[in-house]
Amino acid sequence: MNTILVVVIVINIILALLFSLGAAPILVWVERRVAGFIQDRLGPNRCNINGFRLGGLIQSFADMLKLVFKEDFKAKAIKEKFVFTLAPVIVFVSAFLSYMVMPFADNLVIGSQTFIMQGLPINLGALWFLAFAGLSIYGIILGGWSSNNKYSLLGSIRAGAQVISYEASMTLALVSLLVTYGSINLVDMVNFQSKLLFGFIPAWGIVIQPLAAVIFIVTAFAEANRTPFDIAEGESEIVGGYHTEYSAMKFGLFFVGEYVAMSASSALIVTLFFGGYNLPWLGTDTLKENFHTVMLAIIVILPLLSLLFGRWIVKNNVWPSKDDKRNNESKWLIRVLILINIVVIGILGCFLINGITETTTNIAVAIIQIATFAIKLLLMNFVFVWVRWTLPRFRYDQLQNLGWKILLPLSIANIFLTALVVVGLGV
Amino acid sequence: MGIKIVPRYGKSLKDRLYLPAIFSGMKTTMSHFAKNLKDTSNIKTECYPEMQPTDITSRYRGVHRLTHRDDGSIRCVACFMCATACPSDCIFIEATEREDGIDEKMPSLFNIDLLECVFCGGCAEACPCDAIRMDTGIFSFVATKREDFVLNREKLLANKAFRGEL
Numbered sequence: 333m334n335t336i337l338v339v340v341i342v343i344n345i346i347l348a349l350l351f352s353l354g355a356a357p358i359l360v361w362v363e364r365r366v367a368g369f370i371q372d373r374l375g376p377n378r379c380n381i382n383g384f385r386l387g388g389l390i391q392s393f394a395d396m397l398k399l400v401f402k403e404d405f406k407a408k409a410i411k412e413k414f415v416f417t418l419a420p421v422i423v424f425v426s427a428f429l430s431y432m433v434m435p436f437a438d439n440l441v442i443g444s445q446t447f448i449m450q451g452l453p454i455n456l457g458a459l460w461f462l463a464f465a466g467l468s469i470y471g472i473i474l475g476g477w478s479s480n481n482k483y484s485l486l487g488s489i490r491a492g493a494q495v496i497s498y499e500a501s502m503t504l505a506l507v508s509l510l511v512t513y514g515s516i517n518l519v520d521m522v523n524f525q526s527k528l529l530f531g532f533i534p535a536w537g538i539v540i541q542p543l544a545a546v547i548f549i550v551t552a553f554a555e556a557n558r559t560p561f562d563i564a565e566g567e568s569e570i571v572g573g574y575h576t577e578y579s580a581m582k583f584g585l586f587f588v589g590e591y592v593a594m595s596a597s598s599a600l601i602v603t604l605f606f607g608g609y610n611l612p613w614l615g616t617d618t619l620k621e622n623f624h625t626v627m628l629a630i631i632v633i634l635p636l637l638s639l640l641f642g643r644w645i646v647k648n649n650v651w652p653s654k655d656d657k658r659n660n661e662s663k664w665l666i667r668v669l670i671l672i673n674i675v676v677i678g679i680l681g682c683f684l685i686n687g688i689t690e691t692t693t694n695i696a697v698a699i700i701q702i703a704t705f706a707i708k709l710l711l712m713n714f715v716f717v718w719v720r721w722t723l724p725r726f727r728y729d730q731l732q733n734l735g736w737k738i739l740l741p742l743s744i745a746n747i748f749l750t751a752l753v754v755v756g757l758g759v
Numbered sequence: 760m761g762i763k764i765v766p767r768y769g770k771s772l773k774d775r776l777y778l779p780a781i782f783s784g785m786k787t788t789m790s791h792f793a794k795n796l797k798d799t800s801n802i803k804t805e806c807y808p809e810m811q812p813t814d815i816t817s818r819y820r821g822v823h824r825l826t827h828r829d830d831g832s833i834r835c836v837a838c839f840m841c842a843t844a845c846p847s848d849c850i851f852i853e854a855t856e857r858e859d860g861i862d863e864k865m866p867s868l869f870n871i872d873l874l875e876c877v878f879c880g881g882c883a884e885a886c887p888c889d890a891i892r893m894d895t896g897i898f899s900f901v902a903t904k905r906e907d908f909v910l911n912r913e914k915l916l917a918n919k920a921f922r923g924e925l
């Protein structure tokens with residue numbers, strides 16, 4: 333045990349917490365605002381702390397606060413009190429734990445030590461994710477059953493049947509990936525994707541394994557109980573589905589758990605198919621070798637992006653009545669933007685002038701990769717939200733047909749195909 | 760009689776693949792999202808308490824008012840037509856003799872309970888004297904007590920027409 337080890341591990345855990353738990357309010361916000369914009373509405377935009385709205389993000393925190401302070405009502409018909417309470421915890425914890433193996437950056441080398449940049453330093457990779465993603469269904473089934481309510485039970489049975497039929501194809505799609513990448517370790521997979529195909533296409537999973545990508549993304553939607561596969565809580569048919577009887581923070585845990593699970597699915601999709609923490613065409617080694625160029629590029633690009641963003645803020649972050657304190661926000665946001673620019677450019681400028689040591693390069697590369705991962709994760713989450721507000725819900729039989737008659741045979745065929753190619757090419 | 764052949768969709772490979780349709784749907788939603796994100800003023804949502812609606816039509820049934828005669832006195836003759844027409848029985852009238860020689864009767868008490876009113880407009884329709892109207896344009900009425908939702912004669916007389924007196 334030395335200090336660096338402890339610091340890195342603590343930072344990793346904080347990052348994992350940020351990406352999973354911290355993502356929940358942000359995702360709720362993204363969901364509501366994106367839904368609004370897609371439907372030509374505004375979405376939540378009023379809630380503010382002393383004029384600061386952050387585009388409506390404050391609303392998520394207010395909602396969470398509300399859930400915490402609401403009455404935790406429990407119907408008398410609920411006999412299995414312990415299971416009833418346990419269910420949301422299972423959903424939440426398993427969603428949260430499935431996040432722990434996502435690598436945010438390549439293995440970090442400081443001095444003679446190497447650190448795995450993920451929440452928990454374990455090498456189980458994709459298997460860990462599958463295990464916990466599968467476990468979360470227990471929470472839904474138990475919650476639905478112990479609610480002693482026919483709607484809840486129907487919802488949880490639907491969810492159970494759905495997860496069984498989609499988990500099979502998901503795992504099989506993953507098998508073909510394992511054959512391609514030759515490892516279950518997610519870091520290895522990402523590093524595999526940093527290579528180039530034919531010298532110019534990034535060898536991302538979606539390019540090498542398009543079929544597996546489609547199958548996996550579709551099943552990930554089902555796994556995360558998101559539209560078009562959210563029949564478990566099809567409110568038009570079965571009220572709220574498995575969480576009909578839940579209130580206050582118990583419901584909140586289901587709710588947050590759903591978003592954490594969605595974020596975890598996105599993280600895995602990004603890691604498996606979209607090059608994980610790698611920038612396209614810039615693998616870890618390339619990044620390290622050309623770090624001066626990268627720094628220069630950041631120094632040029634960051635102010636340009638900030639300028640665009642600042643102009644967007646000035647144009648769009650206005651409140652109708654002139655003397656409202658919400659109108660002061662833009663001024664402060666722009667100040668913060670300028671401050672960030674000055675700090676980043678200052679630090680990078682120092683590095684450029686004074687030269688940069690090996691360890692600092694490694695850390696800086698890790699930071700860039702974490703940022704890349706965060707951006708990709710956000711984009712993937714956006715796709716989840718985007719799909720939700722585009723597609724209607726599947727009918728139940730269509731859903732089962734799709735799962736068993738189309739996705740499963742396709743994924744098995746894909747394994748054979750992959751195996752043939754891998755054996756044939758001898759890679 | 761001609762036969763109209765209705766084209767059946769869903770059998771071609773493109774339809775059965777399902778994904779092209781999904782992508783075109785996503786393109787549509789994305790175009791809305793991008794348009795609104797680029798310039799939020801494209802969105803027609805009004806930030807309500809700050810921006811009051813400007814599109815209330817003259818036929819909008821708002822809170823009632825009692826109209827005046829040319830000399831400013833009350834127009835209502837306490838004929839009880841409105842109270843009879845009212846489906847929710849929420850108009851309470853007590854008649855009294857009118858001493859000023861303009862007419863014979865007028866209400867001494869004219870209460871409308873807005874909590875019971877369903878804003879059907881039946882009262883305004885029934886009135887033979889055009890004495891009650893719902894053209895105030897008042898769509899939002901809030902109070903902290905039940906009693907405050909009962910509008911009395913004076914309040915009804917004080918309500919103004921939304922677009923000015925005809």
Ligand code: SF4
Binds near residue numbers: 847850871876879883
């Ligand atoms: S609007 Fe309809 S319900 Fe309301 S007072 Fe008039 S007649 Fe009665």
Ligand code: SF4
Binds near residue numbers: 837841852
């Ligand atoms: S408001 Fe009209 S209908 Fe009602 S009592 Fe007066 S005159 Fe009669």
